[in-house]
Amino acid sequence: MSYIETYYRRALGPDAVQRPALEGAVKVDVCVVGGGLAGLTAALELARKGRKVCVLEANRVAWGASGRNGGFVSPGWAARYKNIQRMAGMDQAKELHRLSIEGADVVRQNVQALAAEAKPTPGILGAVRYEATDGLKAHRDWLQKEFNYNVEFKSRDEVQQLLVSPRYYQALLDPNAFHFNPLIYARALAAEIERLGGHIYEGSAVVAIGLGGTSKIAKTAHGSVAAEHIVIASGGYTGNLVPQLKHSYLPIATYVMLTKPNRDLIASAIRTEAAIGDDRRAGDYYRLVDGGERILWGGKITTKTTEPRLLGRLLHKTMVSTYPQLKDLDVEIVWSGLMSYARHMMPQIGRLQPGVWYCTAFGGHGLNTTAIGGRVIAEAILGESDRYKLFAPFGLAWNGWIAGRAAAQLTYWAYQAADLFRERKSA
Template identity: 45%
Template sequence: MHTYNNNYYTATMNATAERAALTRHVQADVCIIGAGLAGLSTAWELLARGRSVVLLEAGRVAWGASGRNGGFVLQGWSEGLSAIERRCGPATAAALFKLSLEGVDSVRDMIARHRFTGCAATPGKLSVVRYEDGDNLKRVRDRMARDFDFHLDYLDRQAVQDKLKTERYFQALRDSHGFHFHPLNYCLGLAGLIERNGGMIHEQSAMVSVDSRDGRHRVSTDRGSVDCATVVYCCGGYGGPEFGKLHRAFLPIATYAVLTEPLGERLADVMRTTDAVGDNRRASDYYRIVEGDRLLWGGRITTRNLQDEKRLGQLLTADILDVYPQLRGIRIDKAWSGLMGYARHKMPHIGPLGKGLWACTSFGGHGMNTAPIGGRVIAEAICGETDRYRLFDAYGLQWNGGPLGPAAAQTVYAGLKLMDMFQETRSQRRATQNN
């Protein structure tokens, strides 16, 4: 039985009742498989367009990656913008970037319009570099303003160190459009909104099969079924073999997070900003202040989903002290892990799988803005409003490598980490010599 694990978000979640499992045969216009952020967003967009919806969830609402991530809601996709341009061309890349901004705005708007509680948005995110790269960051800033009308603020090393008390960072770009929040409470607010508007959500109701015949689909669970015209797969990193070719097109990638003890006055020795922070390494550190004086710190990307809380705490404590040695002796109150669904091309699977079958999944650790806009794009397509899903035509279902996929991905990550270490060591040595 899949349920909520012990982490910061579940310790501070809004009260929510367990939803009944599906135990009978029901009918709906659309059956959505997975009640994480993608499934919930798709359901709301369809309900708003007059469709009847049933969501089937193997565990609890947003118990997976949607409810235990860093809580960053930012522009862009998991794949970099330059790589998208090379693959799709400038026009499609610009449209996809604009779509990602719409995703950020949609979440912010939902919180305000429907007065979701416990997930207020805190604006700002600093993207810091761990080696000397100021000239390149200025070029990025200028290009984003020129080509995409998106404005970032450049911070030199002194400005960065005024906010973040560490020698590890050099320069930064600040995104004032993005924000950070409590993702689990947002999903719970969305689930309540869906139910108040006639949508049905069944927890502990894993899909076991989808049978298609005569333009209709029957989605079966162990104890019930849904007869529908349309199915949307929103399975995420926890999807199993029952998802067929979709399951063979993504890798479950683990990331880790911890919550520190209250820092009190020590916080001022570390951070003088409420901005979220992420560095430029391939397996980056990302963190933010929660509850006024605690650090929620995440990082490390691996194909091995380590569950040992004590070991997780030790690993990420070492990462924290590498950046902020002044926090030596810090206590970790909670540690947890989560699985993200990554496609090999690092873009989500948003589009048709067959007649009346759609995918909205594989957001690759960048789902807080892309899952909501993915849900909107799919709803538009189902309702015949737009064909914006065609923006993702270049990103199909690439085989993930099967049993060898995780080992290959781990080898790639190991090589990228060595590149990070080389660049950082070189810059730190130069900075020491200049001083």
């Protein structure tokens, strides 16, 4: 299966040759189901320690959300810190935030070693659309005190010099965060796994799975894998292989558009190479690409895959409401991807039974969290640590089926209303 048309697909060039499908019987130490960033990171960490690994991917490496996202890498989780602290306690919440920082470092180190062509650009600007000077300064000070992590406060005047928009007030600039091409990065991880002796099979959907014996079995249409350990890391495209996982996450569609080129017009609005996001649950995230020739703009979520072109018009409307001067900047392509969200908004990372691991539900903050998720699962399999247990408070909560999807959509609309109310108070 080919990659869908996205900005990232265009940058692949001739090395996008599809890997072969699994044929025949294979025996390995660890079988990873899902060739997204979580599965690839787990496989790479294991391969680096000499374990014999294989990855089974139904489509292509990073075919889903792992290769279609905004490309933002920064600490944090999709869940708000206060909610993490409420569920896990103060000390564990701090440890989890440290893990999120480590996850961003894992990606940075892998990019430097393996994927310079992913073109990482430093800086993510977290802008707000309401008066928040005191709150942002307090958050800056808290990050420095608790985690020795430094971000920079930007006043409204400073923000206006970078973002020529009536919408924004203040911001925090994270100079340690960065943005890049996630599909090129994922393919670089895959190539390194293979260099270390691992195997990756594309077009190899797992159609049956046997978890009862000492040796776990994953079957595809034309082959099978026997392994001591199996890791389920299939994200928003997880099927019914493991019902406990299927019933514990919600597949949520997100949307991204790429504008047509117009360097001068774009420069009238956005005057920073840093990526930009805001703190709204119903927020936007965007960045300049191609040296400022285009904007890659993401936002909007739905609980069903809506026709991307319809969402493209809404994304364009949002862009123009933020930057009225960009009203004549047309959209070139729009795409979507399925993320997996648990109801508690934290990743689902853990052991289902001896030899069976899961590493999924990274929607909303996936690039650093997939990295640390893959690492802690690999550490557990290797017997190096039990850090995966930090995620125990965030279990496989029932997703609510159809009612859960409806609740997720209603919650999103409620966040939109709350965001709008807060912004109007500052207007």
